[in-house]
Amino acid sequence: MSTPIISVRDVHKSYGRGQNRFDALRGVSFDISEGESIAIVGKSGSGKSTLMHILALLDVPGSGTVALEGNDTAQLRGSRLNRTRNKTFGFVFQQFFLTGSNTVLENVVLPMKIAGIGGAERRRRGMAALEQLELADKAKNKAANLSGGQKQRTVIARALVNNPRIIFADEPTGNLDTATGAVVEDILFGLNREHGITLIVVTHDEDLAARCDRRILIRDGRIVEDSRAEVAA
Numbered sequence: 001m002s003t004p005i006i007s008v009r010d011v012h013k014s015y016g017r018g019q020n021r022f023d024a025l026r027g028v029s030f031d032i033s034e035g036e037s038i039a040i041v042g043k044s045g046s047g048k049s050t051l052m053h054i055l056a057l058l059d060v061p062g063s064g065t066v067a068l069e070g071n072d073t074a075q076l077r078g079s080r081l082n083r084t085r086n087k088t089f090g091f092v093f094q095q096f097f098l099t100g101s102n103t104v105l106e107n108v109v110l111p112m113k114i115a116g117i118g119g120a121e122r123r124r125r126g127m128a129a130l131e132q133l134e135l136a137d138k139a140k141n142k143a144a145n146l147s148g149g150q151k152q153r154t155v156i157a158r159a160l161v162n163n164p165r166i167i168f169a170d171e172p173t174g175n176l177d178t179a180t181g182a183v184v185e186d187i188l189f190g191l192n193r194e195h196g197i198t199l200i201v202v203t204h205d206e207d208l209a210a211r212c213d214r215r216i217l218i219r220d221g222r223i224v225e226d227s228r229a230e231v232a233a
C-alpha cells in the first residue's frame with residue numbers, strides 16, 4: 001500500500017488551563033489515503049472542527065503527530081508551513097469569510113497571490129475556476145452582494161485555484177437550502193471522483209456523510225466508529 005497522504009497518531013488537544021482545561025481530542029489515530037472521501041461526523045462539541053484544524057495544519061496538537069506523506073509536520077514552520085498549506089490544501093470553511101469589499105475574482109485569486117503567481121496567470125486561472133462554478137458573470141461584483149450559495153461556490157472556486165490535493169470542508173452545506181446544498185455537494189464529489197482530490201468533510205448531514213467512502217464518528221474527542229461504504233461490484 002502507498003504511504004497515506006495524512007497519518008494521525010495519538011493526537012491530543014486541550015484548550016484552557018487548570019480548572020478551565022478541556023480535553024477536546026483524547027487520542028485520535030487514523031490514516032487517510034489519497035483520493036478518499038471522508039465524512040467526520042459527531043455531536044456538536046465532540047471535536048470535529050478541532051480535528052479538522054489540526055489535519056489542515058491550521059492548529060497544532062498538544063501531543064501526538066500528524067504526518068503529510070510520511071513527513072512529520074511538526075518540523076514545518078513559518079513560510080514553509082504556509083507554502084505547504086497553500087499548495088496542498090483547499091479550504092471550504094464557513095468561517096473563512098470572503099472579503100466583502102473585494103470583488104469575487106479578487107477573493108478567488110488570493111491563494112495564487114500568496115503563492116507568488118503572476119497577475120495574468122492569476123486572472124486566467126481565477127476566471128477558469130469561476131466558469132467551472134458558473135460564477136463568471138459575477139467576477140467583478142463585490143463578494144458582499146452575492147447570495148449564500150454563490151458565496152459558498154466562490155469559496156470552492158478559491159479552494160480550487162491552486163490545484164489542491166486535499167479539500168477540507170467544514171459544514172459546506174450547513175447554511176444552504178436543499179437545492180443549493182445539493183449543487184455544492186455535487187461540485188465537491190465531482191472534484192473527488194474526476195480529479196482524485198482527497199475530500200475531508202465535517203458534516204451534520206447524514207445524507208452527505210453517506211455519499212463519502214468513509215465515515216468517522218467522533219464522540220467526546222475520540223473516534224468511536226470508522227466505517228467504509230460497501231463498494232458496489
Ligand SMILES: Nc1ncnc2c1ncn2[C@@H]1O[C@H](COP(=O)(O)OP(=O)(O)OP(=O)(O)O)[C@@H](O)[C@H]1O
Pocket residue numbers: 015016022024042043044045046047048049050051
Ligand atoms: N479555543 C477554544 N477554547 C476553549 N474551548 C474550545 C476552543 N475551541 C473549541 N473548544 C471546545 O472544544 C470542544 C470541541 O470543539 P469543536 O469546535 O471541535 O466541536 P465540533 O465537533 O466542531 O462542534 P460543532 O458541531 O458545534 O461545530 C467544544 O467543547 C468546544 O467548546
Ligand SMILES: [Mg+2]
Pocket residue numbers: 048049050
Ligand atoms: Mg465545528
